[in-house]
Amino acid sequence: MTYCPQCGAKSLENEKYCVICGSQLPMNIEERTQHEHKGFNKWWLAPLLSVVLVLLLGIGLHFYLEYTKDQARAAYEEGTEYALDGQFSQAKEQFELALQYHPNNNAAEQGSKFMSVAIEVHEQIQSIDSLVEEEAYQQALNLTKEAEERLSPYNGEVINYLLSEIVKKREQVKTLQIESRLAQGPSIDELKMLLWQVESIETDKATELASTMKERIVNYTFTNASESLQENQFTEALAIVDDGLRYVPENERLSSLKSTIESQKLAFENNQRQRTEQALSQFELEQEQNANDAIELVNIEVDPDEFGDVVVKGKVKSIATVPIYSVSVEYNLLNEDDEVVLENQTIVVPEDLFPEETGTFEYTHYDVTEEVTVEINKISWFLENQ
Numbered sequence: 001m002t003y004c005p006q007c008g009a010k011s012l013e014n015e016k017y018c019v020i021c022g023s024q025l026p027m028n029i030e031e032r033t034q035h036e037h038k039g040f041n042k043w044w045l046a047p048l049l050s051v052v053l054v055l056l057l058g059i060g061l062h063f064y065l066e067y068t069k070d071q072a073r074a075a076y077e078e079g080t081e082y083a084l085d086g087q088f089s090q091a092k093e094q095f096e097l098a099l100q101y102h103p104n105n106n107a108a109e110q111g112s113k114f115m116s117v118a119i120e121v122h123e124q125i126q127s128i129d130s131l132v133e134e135e136a137y138q139q140a141l142n143l144t145k146e147a148e149e150r151l152s153p154y155n156g157e158v159i160n161y162l163l164s165e166i167v168k169k170r171e172q173v174k175t176l177q178i179e180s181r182l183a184q185g186p187s188i189d190e191l192k193m194l195l196w197q198v199e200s201i202e203t204d205k206a207t208e209l210a211s212t213m214k215e216r217i218v219n220y221t222f223t224n225a226s227e228s229l230q231e232n233q234f235t236e237a238l239a240i241v242d243d244g245l246r247y248v249p250e251n252e253r254l255s256s257l258k259s260t261i262e263s264q265k266l267a268f269e270n271n272q273r274q275r276t277e278q279a280l281s282q283f284e285l286e287q288e289q290n291a292n293d294a295i296e297l298v299n300i301e302v303d304p305d306e307f308g309d310v311v312v313k314g315k316v317k318s319i320a321t322v323p324i325y326s327v328s329v330e331y332n333l334l335n336e337d338d339e340v341v342l343e344n345q346t347i348v349v350p351e352d353l354f355p356e357e358t359g360t361f362e363y364t365h366y367d368v369t370e371e372v373t374v375e376i377n378k379i380s381w382f383l384e385n386q
Contacts, residue, residue, distance in 0.1 A: 002033055072102035079111060083158045088118040114154060121147045121162055128169050137177035144170040171201045179209060188220050195247055214248045219309075219364040222253055225261070226363065230345050234265035253362070256349040263326045263351070267382060294320035295327060295379045298358060302333070302374040305364065312346070312374055313362035318353040323384055325352045329361050330377040333368060341372055353381075 002011050002025075009020035017024055079094030092115035098108035124147045131140040144166050151159055151166075178198050186194060195213045198206050221244030228237035241258045248254065300314030312331065318324055327348035333341045348359040 002029060005031060068101040072098040072105055072108065075101065076105065076108050076111070079108070079115075083111070083115065083118070084161070086122075086161060088115050088122055091115050092119065114158075117150060117154070118158060118162060121150050122165075124150075125162075125165055125169055128173065132173060132176055135180060137173055137180070140173045141170060141177075144173070171203050171206070174198075174201055175203055175206045175209065179205075182209065182213070188217070191216060192247055214251075216307075217244060217247050218251050218253060220244075222257060223364055223366065225254075225257055226346060229257075229261055229264065229347075232268060234261055234268070237261045238265075253349055256351050257347055259351045260326050260328075260347045263382065267326075294318065294324055294381055294383075297376060297379065300331070300374055300376065302372060310365040310368040310372060311362065312344070312365070313360065315358055315360050316348055316379065317358045318355055320353075320355060320383075323352060323354050324381040325384075327351075327353060327359060327379065327381040329379050332375050332377050333365070333372040334375060335370055335372055341370070342368060343377065 002013055003009065004011050004018035004021060004023060004025060006023040007018060007021040009018055011018055011025055013029060015025060075094045075098035079091045079098065082088070082091035082094060092112055095108045095112035095115060098105055099112065102108070124143055128140045128143055131137075131143065147166050148163065151162055174197065178194050181190075181194060191213055195210060195217065198210045198213065221240055225237045225240040225244070228234075228240060238258065238261050241254050241261065244254050245251065245258070296317045296319050298315040298317050300312070302310060302312045305311045310333070312333075314329070316327065316329070328345050329348060330343070330345045332343050335341050342365065344363060344365070346361045346363040348361045350359060353359050
């Protein structure tokens with residue numbers, strides 16, 4: 001058997017060229033026989049090495065890809081943690097790093113894009129403070145609306161975080177806007193509108209403002225309704241009280257005043273129907289039915305409140321032997337020369353007083369500008385079955 005001296009492939013004696021490698025075969029047959037099979041065919045060496053090289057490259061590529069995936073995953077997870085913590089710039093850097101390791105990482109790409117939006121929105125929220133300092137409240141509110149609209153296409157925990165920040169900032173701006181408006185001395189109608197607005201804000205400052213506004217509405221309502229009551233304008237007085245109760249529905253002063261108006265309205269109508277003497281005062285009627293005074297004045301004082309308005313308040317005690325109701329106090333305000341500046345009547349709360357029970361009264365005068373003292377003119381009441 002003869003062989004090719006170049007590649008070791010078998011050859012026939014009459015062949016001049018190797019059919020495997022194409023080399024020219026020696027003419028001397030002995031030169032071809034001395035290369036008889038030595039245990040390895042060199043022709044397969046190159047393909048074998050190629051296979052080994054490809055295999056090694058494949059293994060290396062596999063490990064490299066796994067490494068980049070791990071790095072991309074770690075960068076993405078760290079970016080997510082930064083985002084949830086509100087550190088949007090650091091989050092964007094990590095998402096971009098994840099894209100460097102894994103360019104086709106769609107989640108990292110979307111995260112990077114959204115972080116750009118989040119950074120802009122966060123900067124908008126921070127810029128609101130400067131607008132508030134300039135008292136540009138409406139512009140600040142418009143900015144919160146724009147920021148909210150920027151986030152509308154998105155959802156998730158980061159969105160919820162940003163939206164909560166926007167809501168907090170909006171409530172802060174609204175509260176400061178209302179507080180600024182109150183400092184300008186709004187009318188009672190404007191005050192009622194502001195109360196509706198402030199009650200929709202869930203902050204401690206808004207609650208404090210609402211309490212102050214309600215107190216002013218109660219004082220205003222009480223004063224105007226009492227004035228109508230003194231003129232026997234019962235329907236008008238009830239309408240004023242009902243309007244006030246829309247804003248402070250559980251206020252004891254207004255509820256008691258409403259009951260008093262209704263009671264006095266009924267008594268007035270009964271008196272009209274019975275054609276009783278109109279000139280007879282309520283105090284004289286009480287003396288006829290109760291030999292002793294039914295009411296004892298415990299104390300009365302007049303002082304300005306925090307707004308500079310004159311407030312008359314005091315306490316009375318029932319010393320009657322039967323329950324009485326609809327107690328009213330008439331008093332005069334005197335100047336330094338003991339001249340009567342103003343005559344007024346107010347209602348005692350609660351409406352019904354049992355023996356030995358006490359009641360209080362309070363009235364705010366908005367039109368008194370000088371220092372005054374107070375003196376009781378008359379205390380009137382109704383008895384049961386009257």
